[in-house]
Amino acid sequence: MFDQTIRDLVSAAADHAEIRLQRGEAHRVSVLSGKLVGNVSSRSAGAMARVYNNGVWGVASSCSSDETELRRLFAAAAENASLLNARRPKNRGPLGSGAPVFYEDRRVIRKTEQKQLIDFAMALDSHIGGSYPGLLSRSVGLIANCGQKTLYTENGGFSYQIFPRCYAVVAMSVDTPDGEPVELFDVFGGGAGFFTDFYGDPAALYAGVDRLYTELMQKREGVFPNAGVRTCVIDPAISGMIAHEAVGHTVEADFVLAGSVAKGAVGQAVASPLVSITDFAHTAFGQAAPLPVRVDDEGTLCADAPLIRDGILTGYMHNAESAAVFGMENRGNARANAYSDEPLIRMRNTAIHPGTDKLENMIASVEDGYYLTRTQNGQADTTGEFMFGVTSGYEIKNGKLGRALRDTTISGVAFQTLKTVDMLSDGVNWDFAGHCGKKQPIAVSMGGPAIRCRVNIGGR
Amino acid sequence: MEQLKQIASLALSALTENGADQAQVSVVRGEVEEYNADAGEFSLIRSVFTEGVAMKAVTGHKKGTFSVNSLEETEVLDGARQCVEASLVGAPDEAVAIAEKEENRDFVSGVTEPDKAAFFDSLIRFTEDLKAEFPEIMLEQMIASFSGGKRVFANTNGVLFTEADGSYSVSVMYSAHRDGASTSFNYFDIETLDPNARIMDLGMCRTMFGRAVAELDAAPFNGKFVGTAVFAPGALPEVIDVITGAFTGDYALIEGTSPWRDRLGQKVADESFTLSVLSRDPRLVSEENITSDGYLSESFDVIRNGVLKAFCLSDYGARRTGGLRAKSTGSVAVEPGEEPLADLVRRIGDGILVCRFSGGEPASNGDFSGVAKNSFLIRGGRIAGALTETMISGNFAAMLRDIRGVSKEALLDGSSVLPYVAFGGVTVSGKD
Structure with missing residues (x-):
């Protein structure tokens, strides 16, 4: 009955309109050197109405979603759109929604128990504390969230999707011989599922934690890079960041409209012919993508968005409005995070396609350069100039790995750097624990192979 | 209510x-x-x-x-x-x-x-x-x-x-x-x-x-030098975040990673540098009445004339470390100096004006590197050409001890007070 009421309400709109209901639970546990410092859980629910009017939007949201409130929200959204159209009209005419899309996620939501997370995190912390007594500090964080979205569109479309996600983060620090602390962290296990899908016995993570500790102890003796433009072999952890930050944002159609470097560049060579990049919807390279999205938050059926094919820029990522402006296909990149958020053009699972080279051969091919293995954060702007913090890496001297590196930064201009790519490894690794911070923080995944290229590296 | x-x-x-x-x-x-x-x-x-x-x-x-x-x-x-x-x-x-x-x-x-x-x-x-x-x-x-x-x-x-x-x-x-x-x-x-x-x-x-x-006339910087970097108000929060986090925050003091963990009451910066956390101030729109822990908020100095006066600890962090909790979690203010920016730039002669910094998370000891965005060369005592693809690196703790000047002009954006601060000992490197 309530379902029909919403359908009737949204279908009364003169042009594109949505009502989205969301519910979510979030759990976070943090252990710092044996102490449980974070034991946090939350529940949220709410509704958003969005109405299009001649090129502008009106939105209204509330944490209540009963019938009276939905009517109030829908009226407020329509009023906002009407006010904006009256004061600052864009005169783009009707948008519409095309054929309705129907999708219902039939997975069953499993409850996450806070105790499970605490016990797991404390056990993992205890192992680290007992195994590596020389550490200056250690921390374990567990995150387990699950959101549900129900979307109604004015053309009769309906979708229901659930978005479970969990991951564990381990960080360690140690003093260098000169008394200055160095740190490393990594994500262990997890993905687009529930806690018990990925985590059982903490001992399953011990081998990975051992590798992190080994790298930390190498970094303890590490050196700063020789600053300047160098030949680097970049691990998937960082090449995925290039796909997302340095390329992905420049080809989001809203940034293109604002004058990004990709404006007018479709059909042009922007990378080495070896490079292809796609924003995958739900399936990538024959497997489920790390954060699958089936229907976007405007009610568009999601499809892969090819961005670069064999070095040629092939297209942009769109919402319904920008696809109409550019006359391009809308592949469902409109995503909203919280119930109160309006959909924005967002990436989903963005990756560089793999090549045919072996990582060991790529390293062996470098006479004097660096092998960069971990990143912490990244930022790029609409010119394509990017920066990534690099927390782990090694010198390469005469084709062999040398001393470990201390924290540094790499930078470049995406479409120039990608033209220097001359080797790609034959596998793809994904990072699914990241968030993109474009107005609303939203879960994204990014991936790629190892690549060999020339980048500017910071140092002393 | x-x-x-x-x-x-x-x-x-x-x-x-x-x-x-x-x-x-x-x-x-x-x-x-x-x-x-x-x-x-x-x-x-x-x-x-x-x-x-x-x-x-x-x-x-x-x-x-x-x-x-x-x-x-x-x-x-x-x-x-x-x-x-x-x-x-x-x-x-x-x-x-x-x-x-x-x-x-x-x-x-x-x-x-x-x-x-x-x-x-x-x-x-x-x-x-x-x-x-x-x-x-x-x-x-x-x-x-x-x-x-x-x-x-x-x-x-x-x-x-x-x-x-x-x-x-x-x-x-x-x-x-x-x-x-x-x-x-x-x-x-x-x-x-x-x-x-x-x-x-x-x-x-x-x-x-x-x-x-x-x-629009920016060009890549070629070469490398160690010199003075004037951090504009838009870039200064990068330094302040390290002070209130990696140097004086909960994690750094509980875990002992802060290079200032034993420096309370001691000089950690040039005497021209004063950093306060303000609950309210005539220069601010923002007011903080209650801290995030539920205490009445009061303005306090983190650094006064270069001397470390207080840590930025939460109530929990204070109890864990035996220190004092920060009296406010409100807005930050760096005290402006007496020298106009033009005079400061003239006195510096050569260096870089960093208007935005895009870098990796600085290390807990203050080591950092990143891209100087929207930035300009300082040549011959004036702000010269705009730069692209220019990286800067250094150590924030060392830079705070090597402050070359604080401008009279300050950004008052309603939620902070931020002047221009000139730091020595910054490595600037370009493409070649």
Whole structure:
């Protein structure tokens, strides 16, 4: 009955309109050197109405979603759109929604128990504390969230999707011989599922934690890079960041409209012919993508968005409005995070396609350069100039790995750097624990192979 | 406010009845009216109505927190039950506590009756001013809003604070474009209580837009030098975040990673440098009445004339380390100097003006490297050509000891006071 009421309400709109209901639970546990410092859980629910009017939007949201409130929200959204159209009209005419899309996620939501997370995190912390007594500090964080979205569109479309996600983060620090602390962290296990899908016995993570500790102890003796433009072999952890930050944002159609470097560049060579990049919807390279999205938050059926094919820029990522402006296909990149958020053009699972080279051969091919293995954060702007913090890496001297590196930064201009790519490894690794911070923080995944290229590296 | 007080009382009772030894609650109700512009055109008006309860239970020195965005009685009672359950399965920590009793107060500040129509008019005028004065600037995105609300903070020690406040804010991301050339984006935020304010006159709007236009002639820097970097107000938060986090924050002091862990009362910076955290100040729009831990907020100095005066510890961090909690978690202010920026640049001679910094998370000892965005070379005592693809690196702790000057001019954007600060010992490197 309530379902029909919403359908009737949204279908009364003169042009594109949505009502989205969301519910979510979030759990976070943090252990710092044996102490449980974070034991946090939350529940949220709410509704958003969005109405299009001649090129502008009106939105209204509330944490209540009963019938009276939905009517109030829908009226407020329509009023906002009407006010904006009256004061600052864009005169783009009707948008519409095309054929309705129907999708219902039939997975069953499993409850996450806070105790499970605490016990797991404390056990993992205890192992680290007992195994590596020389550490200056250690921390374990567990995150387990699950959101549900129900979307109604004015053309009769309906979708229901659930978005479970969990991951564990381990960080360690140690003093260098000169008394200055160095740190490393990594994500262990997890993905687009529930806690018990990925985590059982903490001992399953011990081998990975051992590798992190080994790298930390190498970094303890590490050196700063020789600053300047160098030949680097970049691990998937960082090449995925290039796909997302340095390329992905420049080809989001809203940034293109604002004058990004990709404006007018479709059909042009922007990378080495070896490079292809796609924003995958739900399936990538024959497997489920790390954060699958089936229907976007405007009610568009999601499809892969090819961005670069064999070095040629092939297209942009769109919402319904920008696809109409550019006359391009809308592949469902409109995503909203919280119930109160309006959909924005967002990436989903963005990756560089793999090549045919072996990582060991790529390293062996470098006479004097660096092998960069971990990143912490990244930022790029609409010119394509990017920066990534690099927390782990090694010198390469005469084709062999040398001393470990201390924290540094790499930078470049995406479409120039990608033209220097001359080797790609034959596998793809994904990072699914990241968030993109474009107005609303939203879960994204990014991936790629190892690549060999020339980048500017910071140092002393 | 009375309804929020009743819900706070209900939640506290439920928390104790479920077994909490101590409990605190924060009950909020608010609204946001947001105006967006994208690619130079208004695109959206959004109305957001929010409410919720955040709860903390301490049971046998074990802490649990739970929040729910509803003020429905059933939701609040269920949330209280889950909060206590979470605390029961937690791990004991003697440092876990709630705020001690102080004089209960009711605060009203800022805008409680917004004039949304007048604010919308001001935003339209801003976009028109921008087109008229800086036609080469593309307003990539503007997010402007009125945010206001009411809040009740209460705990089982008898603390009961109420707050009602509101303000207008404008967040702008922009770049310059000419004949197919474009600059890196830059951004700034402004907070005001005046819905009729001419936004172009606030903060450093004209300076920043003017510099963006100058960036259209930017060129890559070739070479490498170690010299003076003048951090503009837009870049200075990078330094402040390291001071309040990696050098004086909870994690750094609990874990002992701070290079200043034993430096309280000692000189850690040049004597020209004073950094304060302000609960309120005539130069600020933002006010903080209650800290995030539930104490009355009072302004304090982190560094006064180069001497480390206080750490930025939470109540928990203070109890873990045996230190003193920070008296405020409000706005930051770096005390401006006496020397005009032009004189400071003239005195420095050669160096770099860093207007925005895009870098990796600095190491806990203050080592950093990153890209100097929207930045300019300083040559012959004046601000010269704009730069692209230029990296800077150094150590923030060493730079604070090597301050070459603090400008008289300061950015007053409503929520901070930030002058230009010149640091020595910064490595600047370009493409070759």
